[in-house]
Amino acid sequence: MAQYTRVSGSVGLITLQNPPVNALSAAVRQGIVNTVQRALSEPEVKSVVICGQKGAFCGGADIKEFGTNMSGPPLVPMIHAIESAVKPVVAAIEGVALGGGLELALGCHYRIAHSKARLGLPEVTLGLLPAAGGTQRLPRLIGVPAALDLITTGRHVTATEALQLGIVDQITDHNTVDVAVKFALSVAGQSLDSRRISSYPCPRHSDFDALFEAAMQKVHQSARGAIAPVACVQAVRAAATLPYSQGMEREKELMATLFTSGQARALQYCFFAQRAVGRWSMSSGARWDTSKPRPVHKAAVIGLGTMGRGIAVALAQAGLSVVAVETQEKQLIEAKQAVTGMLERGAKRRGVTPALDKITYSPNIQNVADVDLIIEAVFEDMALKEKVFKQLSAVCKPGTFLCTNTSGLDINRLASQTCNPELVVGMHFFAPAHVMKLLEVVYGPRSSPHAVATAMHLGKKIGKVSVAVGNCRGFVGNRMLKPYLEQALFLLEEGATPEQVDQALEEFGFAMGVFRMSDLSGLDVGWRVRKADGLVTSDATTGQQARIRQGHRYSPLGDLLCEQGRFGQKTGRGWYQYDKPGSRVAKPDPWLQNFLEEYRARHGLVVRRIDHQEVLERCLYSLINEGFRILEDGIAAGPEDIDVIYMFGYSWPRHRGGPMFYASMVGLARVLERLEYYHQAHPDVPSLHPSTLLRKLVANGSPPIHKWREVIKKLHSQL
């Protein structure tokens, strides 16, 4: 809807009304068309102001309408009518002007923004382009290089940057609507010839060909197969090289291809999934809207290794007071230096003062007595963590939440070391903890809803996308990673190379293939876990028996590399070779080739040709199959939780929508059929055995992903 009022005698004020962000739904578009017509037809009205209700100008087209039959007036002629108006139209921008919202403002003759407003064309992040004239008007207004940057990245700019770029004409700290009305009165009757952006020539550039070639190369490199950034460059090129009307035709054509693409569906699913995970629930039935978080003003981090340092930085940067505890004197000194550097660099990037005074360092665990919440980040060793939890429980004040950054150990066992197990939850950060957006909040059987609510709320405060999950080995992310890694090793045994496996996964859209990623994380990390699990044997037997552990197929390849001191990038050797320890450029290693050949010969393994399809199907479908088991077990409340975890923590390509969404796009019947096929070929690999839930979904006609929860509920009620 849009409300029309007359203010100051001669200004028609149009207020968009569609909370919370005044998205351009069919009703809002109809409201704008009607009220603009009315303002233009009333002789007393000399100028018009468009604003949004409740401090938000407009969050763009209504994403919920995409994929529906999209009735109501289309945006392009609506904005054209505003630009063609003979009375000046001023956009009063408070809060946000994003996507179609900014395109609407670009159709106005003047733009006045509040200093706290944010503007941008984020359509590319939804798999689209700014198809309401944005790709044609913005380059004409601010030049091609700046427009390319905004349109291909979708980044939001502050009002100050928007003023510098020339997107807005004025910024104000006062009431934006009042300022805009005053301004509208002052320009009433003035010529609008120079105010219609569509009539501007696109600012020339010394070498458009080179500029667009460089832009295309950049998006190809960073897009990892996403098509929208490429279309954005093509549309801006049209603005630079064609008259406005032809440019608009090109924009429409490109949008038509994107609009119905699977990538757009995936990215729009991601948008809503990211918001859905905030409405968490526990398997007990406790929920986000009935569980209150407790305030956390002061926190402590125990253990200042890589993870602890990142966590301390994330907390301090969000304004919390932090006690950073490290009992090893030398490590404490090093950590203090490292954390100071991280805070200083972060502050420089953001143009703020480093939060150095927010952290106090201590070698003594007793110094956490007055904090509200503690995050333990000591070495990943159950006995050590149990000891720390016992100590913490004895020293902290009543009501202090005790959290662990374990990446997969049993939360319940740690909770049982404390006097108040209901205050214990997992807060699983991802490295580097001050950068990576994901936080898995893990509840055990005794964790209270308040503890979960508090950890989720803290996650939000420090800028994380937090997902509440149940307690099991590896939680959601690492539990699903296990079969993925396992398949990659089996593929090497059967004849593939690390380069081949990585290439298939990188072409799929992962930033790094599984072997390059393992080299980066360090092969010794998993080795230690496998040793603790009794999977690593020093027994050098050969043949099939040597590759069986606990009754299932097992590949000792990773263990054998570690025995050679090949821990990945940090030692300069892993699945690849590197120029020197710490170097990041991975090169194929002839040593590894020989090693694999000898290994296969020793174990009597027959090499066969493995194509990209098999690599993708075995790695991804085994991971997805585990995702279905996780849903079946109630460890994740819905597929969105899993997808968000994979997109924000494991670099799953967003334009594929997360593993569970990807499965729904491939077709559940197809995933099931391929798993059955591979399981028949590898009956000693349980991760290829199709899960009950997958079978059930297929038996129920493969419902769309938003209906899976119903099937899961039914499945749980039958158990």
Ligand SMILES: CCCCCCC/C=C/C(=O)SCCNC(=O)CCNC(=O)[C@H](O)C(C)(C)COP(=O)(O)OP(=O)(O)OC[C@H]1O[C@@H](n2cnc3c(N)ncnc32)[C@H](O)[C@@H]1OP(=O)(O)O
């Ligand atoms: C052939 C047809 C062509 C037509 C299209 C022409 C070209 C135009 C395209 C577009 O405009 S696409 C949309 C572009 N806009 C965006 O991408 C903005 C998306 N929104 C945001 O980034 C954020 O929501 C925000 C506006 C910055 C606000 O953030 P905040 O953290 O304050 O709140 P949220 O929790 O994110 O959102 C609150 C609530 O509002 C819903 N919502 C937000 N934006 C939209 C939208 N554009 N359409 C529909 N719904 C929107 C969001 O889902 C939340 O809902 P709930 O989770 O509370 O239900």
